[in-house]
Amino acid sequence: DQQVKQNSPSLSVQEGRISILNCDYTNSMFDYFLWYKKYPAEGPTFLISISSIKDKNEDGRFTVFLNKSAKHLSLHIVPSQPGDSAVYFCAAVVIQGAQKLVFGQGTRLTINP
């Protein structure tokens, strides 16, 4: 049962353009969402997060949007840079109990010069 889904395994974007990565979830108990970036042979690095009481959070070139009614969130990167090429994981946390993260399968983003 995949509670967090990233339906696009890969995405290719031209340098300078906007990258939009999508994530859907099924569990309405999730109350906090995070995006992580991962390079090969390294651990995930935290990028940005959003609480379920908000619909937008911005940090520099990165913006996360949350649509609770659609159970959908997206990460916007603008402008995209070559160093943004990595695998991006969406993760969600359940309100109660342990703070375990539930991850999507990841989207491999490639920024083309």
Place this chain on the structure above:
Amino acid sequence: NAGVMQNPRHLVRRRGQEARLRCSPMKGHSHVYWYRQLPEEGLKFMVYLQKENIIDESGMPKERFSAEFPKEGPSILRIQQVVRGDSAAYFCASSPPAGERKQFFGPGTRLTVL
């Protein structure tokens, strides 16, 4: 400020041997999590520990896997009698106390079972 440390980075074991993976959380963090990533998949939660306590082990296989976080020293993920299906990247994450949702990950241990 050192991040989450994991060792070894790479570990090769033959079937039937034991694997021990170590994790030292970030300074000031008292919560440790272990995740496993199989090839081409996302990370899957295994276990959540605080000092001397297992809080949630709902993601741990019922047999051969165990984890501890002693009062002194790193957290240990132990896999007994490894099988080929245990080959994966194992990541440790830590977070500070008091409800912080953000977790910081170590570089991972890549376990290969021959």
